[in-house]
Amino acid sequence: MPELPEVETVRRGLAATVSGCRMAAVRVRDVRLRQPVDPEALQRLVGARVTAVGRRAKYLLLEMDTGAVLIIHLGMSGTLRVTHPEIELDRHDHVRWLFAGPGLAGDRELRYRDPRRFGLVLVSTRTQLQTHPLFCRLGPEPFDTEFSGQYLWERSRKLRRPVKNLLMDARMVAGIGNIYASEALWRAGIHPARSARRIGLDRWDRLRRACVEVLGDAIRQGGTTLNDFRDAAGDPGYFAVHLAVYGRSGRACPRAGCDGRIRRIVQAGRSTFYCPRCQH
Ligand SMILES: [Zn+2]
Known part of the structure; x- marks a missing residue:
């Protein structure tokens, strides 16, 4: 997808x-x-x-x-x-x-x-x-200035939902899918099942930054696809980016100094990958 x-x-x-x-x-x-x-x-x-x-x-x-x-x-x-x-x-x-x-x-x-x-x-x-049913309830884009640690912190004060489900809720932030939610949480060192209201402002800041970084890195890695697309010879397909945890169940955590192994759980019917050692 x-x-x-x-x-x-x-x-x-x-x-x-x-x-x-x-x-x-x-x-x-x-x-x-x-x-x-x-x-x-x-x-x-x-x-x-x-x-x-x-x-x-x-x-x-x-x-x-x-x-x-x-x-x-x-x-x-x-x-x-x-x-x-x-x-x-x-x-x-x-x-x-x-x-x-x-x-x-x-x-x-x-x-x-x-x-x-x-x-x-x-x-x-x-x-x-502006009022179109597809768009009127969408939250800010991950690259918008409105999407800040403060914004996430304020919106999550009363929410018991796991943070990963919140990241994938388009009303909170638009367009963070299953793969990049797992990747951003790993990068920020936050456990995907942690209750949203139990995350402090500092960690929301870190998570906001991690979202922007993982999406930005993936867009940069898509550069070759862009050329194929422009040359328009055929189907560009979807590109494979470097992923730290997604789809890597049982493999060693790539974080320097961490000896954990990546684990897979299911949240809201979707696979989540995380490291039980360095994500809290
Ligand atoms: Zn780890």
Whole structure:
């Protein structure tokens, strides 16, 4: 499943490829996604120019000069690739957009492919975005200044929930998925099952920093994917980043001076990996 760093990498690739370009055509081949694709709404975007490619949580936002916004979510298995219109289609390609414009050597086609169909392709407007049901309850982005140790501390005073579940709650902070929640807690030395209200301000500060670091490192490691994406020869896939604990059950804890072994537990139905020696 693509997590925030993959989505941010795709955003950067898209921004470099289609910003400033005009949407020349759209074809919907398969409307079946988490919500059905609306071909007529997509058709109304034709002729508009992409002014910016943004991201909110794991949603990509292609902002058009008409005030419309194309919202794309990759779900479990969605990918976007930029290719040439004559390249043969895949049977899981749901939507294709033809872009024309500055910086493109000939026309380019953007294709959304999603074999498991949990993704989304929707149309909204910049003004509706504030009150849109997908976005109105989202907490701050991990890279926002609003997301501070103080913010986490204040919001968690009465919460008995395990800290890991809180980190993965999009109302608290948007876009920290299962992998990076485990990684950030390890980096901050906090036990994933610790009750949120029993974490002091200093440790929330450390955890906030750890979240920004693990996501930032992963985005930097996604650099090669970005090049593949821009060259647009094929499917970029999702990149494998260096992980300290996730998926490493039974292995030695990588923290210097720690002789613990990584353990796996299940929290809220999801695997959590942590070191019982150095996470308290
Ligand atoms: Zn350890």
